Amino acid sequence: MTTGVSPRLRPSHPDARLVTDLVSQFGLEVRGSVDGLEITGITLSSKTVEPGDLYVGLAGVHAHGAQYVDDAKAKGAIAVVTDARGATLAARSGLPVLVTADPRAALGALSAWVYRTTENTPTLFGVTGTNGKTSVAYILEAVLRQLGVLAGLSTTAERRIGDLAVTSALTTPEATEVHGLLARMQEAEAEAVIIEVSAQALTRHRVDGIVFDVVGFTNLTHDHLDDYKTMQAYFEAKMPLFTTERARRGVIITDAEWGVKLSRAATVPVTTVSTYPGRPADWYAAILRESMDETRFILNGPDNQSITTSIPVLGRHMAENAALALVMLVESGIELSAIAAVLERDGGIDVYIPGRAERIANSGPAVFIDYGHSPDAFTSTLDSLRRVTDGRIIMLFGADGDRDPSKREEMGQIAARLADVVVITDFHPRTEDPAAIRRVLVDAARAAVPSRELYEVADPRKALRQALSVATPDDAILYAGPGHEDYHEVAGEHLPYSARDDARLALHEFGWL
Numbered sequence: 001m002t003t004g005v006s007p008r009l010r011p012s013h014p015d016a017r018l019v020t021d022l023v024s025q026f027g028l029e030v031r032g033s034v035d036g037l038e039i040t041g042i043t044l045s046s047k048t049v050e051p052g053d054l055y056v057g058l059a060g061v062h063a064h065g066a067q068y069v070d071d072a073k074a075k076g077a078i079a080v081v082t083d084a085r086g087a088t089l090a091a092r093s094g095l096p097v098l099v100t101a102d103p104r105a106a107l108g109a110l111s112a113w114v115y116r117t118t119e120n121t122p123t124l125f126g127v128t129g130t131n132g133k134t135s136v137a138y139i140l141e142a143v144l145r146q147l148g149v150l151a152g153l154s155t156t157a158e159r160r161i162g163d164l165a166v167t168s169a170l171t172t173p174e175a176t177e178v179h180g181l182l183a184r185m186q187e188a189e190a191e192a193v194i195i196e197v198s199a200q201a202l203t204r205h206r207v208d209g210i211v212f213d214v215v216g217f218t219n220l221t222h223d224h225l226d227d228y229k230t231m232q233a234y235f236e237a238k239m240p241l242f243t244t245e246r247a248r249r250g251v252i253i254t255d256a257e258w259g260v261k262l263s264r265a266a267t268v269p270v271t272t273v274s275t276y277p278g279r280p281a282d283w284y285a286a287i288l289r290e291s292m293d294e295t296r297f298i299l300n301g302p303d304n305q306s307i308t309t310s311i312p313v314l315g316r317h318m319a320e321n322a323a324l325a326l327v328m329l330v331e332s333g334i335e336l337s338a339i340a341a342v343l344e345r346d347g348g349i350d351v352y353i354p355g356r357a358e359r360i361a362n363s364g365p366a367v368f369i370d371y372g373h374s375p376d377a378f379t380s381t382l383d384s385l386r387r388v389t390d391g392r393i394i395m396l397f398g399a400d401g402d403r404d405p406s407k408r409e410e411m412g413q414i415a416a417r418l419a420d421v422v423v424i425t426d427f428h429p430r431t432e433d434p435a436a437i438r439r440v441l442v443d444a445a446r447a448a449v450p451s452r453e454l455y456e457v458a459d460p461r462k463a464l465r466q467a468l469s470v471a472t473p474d475d476a477i478l479y480a481g482p483g484h485e486d487y488h489e490v491a492g493e494h495l496p497y498s499a500r501d502d503a504r505l506a507l508h509e510f511g512w513l
């Protein structure tokens with residue numbers, strides 16, 4: 001069992017910077033002496049402080065970071081940045097304290113200065129949207145690799161540069177970590193860096209201090225209304241990524257109205273992509289062929305530019321993600337003909353997206369582990385699966401505790417409408433009562449389709465076996481939720497659980513593997 005503090009990637013040979021320079025650069029109020037002090041890093045969690053760090057004590061939802069200053073000092077922090085309240089809390093530590101009114105708002109600029117990330121910056125790609133960010137990021141990285149370009153990656157699943165990877169805790173890391181990561185990628189001579197940008201990241205200043213060369217938008221659908229209350233507020237949280245303060249140009253999927261609205265609100269030059277010929281857009285993607293393992297599509301753009309290629313993943317939405325990634329690459333200055341040549345050479349986009357419609361085995365019923373945890377993600381994957389499945393679709397899922405409860409009913413309804421068999425289980429209950437979460441899903445599914453074959457099985461291991469026990473080799477099982485993750489979060493603890501490993505084990509037990 002673990003409480004899950006993931007390691008961070010940060011520069012291995014950081015240049016030291018004088019605290020006196022930092023103070024004058026940012027006009028900080030100093031309490032204590034900083035003469036001659038040098039810092040080599042910056043962090044806002046005492047748990048991840050390294051010797052020589054500037055520790056930033058932020059007011060949080062549960063605590064004030066300055067409370068942990070003794071822990072930070074013990075790990076080697078040499079000074080603290082915090083607000084007025086934090087300065088009082090940090091005084092006892094004896095560390096010099098640098099005071100600013102809103103440290104979170106200053107964090108991006110401070111971190112960029114500490115790690116010098118505004119110098120020699122690689123080409124920066126940012127991806128946002130409710131669903132598809134991780135997938136687009138992996139596709140961008142794959143195509144860049146196929147083009148011979150080393151790209152660093154920051155996703156919900158992992159932060160990675162070449163063979164060096166660490167597991168992610170947040171979709172978008174805090175600003176201190178983003179800039180440390182960027183500096184590490186610069187050290188590794190990455191020519192490009194791809195960062196998934198969540199709405200929360202924009203709201204909480206996590207990508208401040210970065211100007212992306214190209215930003216991409218997938219879609220905006222029901223999620224995170226616990227944070228934003230309305231879809232309009234959620235839209236307004238994402239919109240600033242498409243302004244000149246944060247980006248140079250944008251690529252937007254305009255299949256739905258939110259994309260059209262964003263393309264109008266953006267203050268950067270925008271290129272649009274659609275999968276509907278009737279929609280006004282600069283580029284159109286059309287599906288040519290779909291199977292459980294591959295989606296082939298054509299993408300046509302201005303000046304008769306065209307590419308026909310495939311992505312080795314199930315789903316129209318994955319082709320849409322690929323189209324967005326390809327147009328983002330074109331907008332970064334890469335010729336489509338150069339991309340077409342390497343994709344032709346390699347037989348398509350050579351990408352592995354962990355836990356996104358990931359097929360577990362090629363024998364027995366097709367089992368897909370998918371990170372879908374919103375109504376639109378369910379719809380997209382179930383629709384795609386229906387088009388390529390001869391037998392029945394068995395949908396196994398649960399819902400996150402402590403995350404937007406308003407989407408649960410819709411998830412239950414969609415599963416009941418679009419699948420043939422529904423198995424409802426526990427996902428990450430976190431601090432909520434798992435039975436109460438299941439009850440909402442079960443009631444919504446039953447109300448939507450009273451005749452639907454439905455099982456409620458709390459233990460996910462047993463639920464998976466329940467799904468397999470009713471499956472034939474022609475059927476498909478969609479296990480939505482766990483994706484790449486290797487834990488279940490229950491009451492503040494991470495319990496080991498990998499749906500991918502368990503699916504392999506279960507397929508063995510049933511004699512399918």
Ligand SMILES: CC(=O)N[C@H]1[C@@H](OP(=O)(O)OP(=O)(O)OC[C@H]2O[C@@H](n3ccc(=O)[nH]c3=O)[C@H](O)[C@@H]2O)O[C@H](CO)[C@@H](O)[C@@H]1O[C@H](C)C(=O)N[C@@H](C)C(=O)N[C@H](CCC(=O)O)C(=O)O
Nearest residue numbers: 044045046058060061062063064065068170171172198200
């Ligand atoms: C609501 C939210 O964003 N909360 C974030 C916030 O937590 P918090 O304000 O509760 O922090 P706190 O526990 O009060 O602690 C205050 C300060 O003390 C520090 N501290 C705390 C304890 C300690 O021992 N030592 C220490 O230094 C913390 O680092 C923090 O700076 O600061 C923490 C430290 O950076 C984050 O881990 C935490 O993200 C939580 C886990 C979270 O779930 N965030 C979600 C909503 C989120 O950001 N999601 C998006 C979108 C995902 C998607 O697209 O689906 C994401 O980008 O991941």
Ligand SMILES: Nc1ncnc2c1ncn2[C@@H]1O[C@H](COP(=O)(O)OP(=O)(O)OP(=O)(O)O)[C@@H](O)[C@H]1O
Nearest residue numbers: 130131132133134135156317356370371372377380
């Ligand atoms: N373009 C899309 N449209 C609708 N659903 C999608 C799309 N792309 C992916 N999905 C669904 O959303 C799930 C999550 O995909 P992905 O991880 O790429 O999105 P994300 O935006 O990064 O989400 P998160 O930040 O929660 O990881 C997939 O497993 C799939 O079910």
